[in-house]
Amino acid sequence: IVMTQSPVTLSVSPGERATLSCRASQSISNNLAWFQHKPGQSPRLLIYDASTRAAGVPDRFSAYGSGTEFALTISGLQSEDFAVYYCQQYLKWPPRTFGQGTKVVFK
């Protein structure tokens, strides 16, 4: 299953809302996760089952979707949110495929 994310880069000002998209090449129901990856750090699981926040994830992160279309929304972007975000499907594996990532940068 191929995961395609858009846009590749998203320019956002602090305090604004960012919406990231992820599309699966075939239906994956809600078997989708979102990860955050900051430079020099390890990735972090944010969302699983398409819309459930992982433990400790702030509620400004929300996500939705099912089937082939998914989105991650970051409301009131904070400085620590500038990072690369990856979606990953886990319905049909191996392999457990990631999208190519969306980089959220300071506008």
Add this chain to the structure above:
Amino acid sequence: EVQLVESGGGMVQPGGSLRLSCVASGFTFSSYWMSWVRQAPGKGLEWVANVNHDESEKYYVDSVRGRFTISRDNAKNSLYLQMDRLRADDTAVYYCAKCEYQLLENAWGQGAQVTVSS
């Protein structure tokens, strides 16, 4: 606190071998699936392999199957990745990760750099 510490990275020539290790602490290692995920320079995350509690199930991405072997030693709280017949496109930072719900990686090591170059 969950801790995962990778070691064994380095530079190797194409066709060579390297063995990565990951020592786990802060949880009951023998109860969890574990995985390896890598990130090549300038590229995104790529899932590489995972293994279940007793090594009876192991899965790999096609590009490494037959060249890489994932294993674990529960007595030593350790996860391994034996990498043989290495290629330039295996150059990456390799992360070990603890898998929980739906085998999702929810705790990660700091990563080990592997460089394959002549």
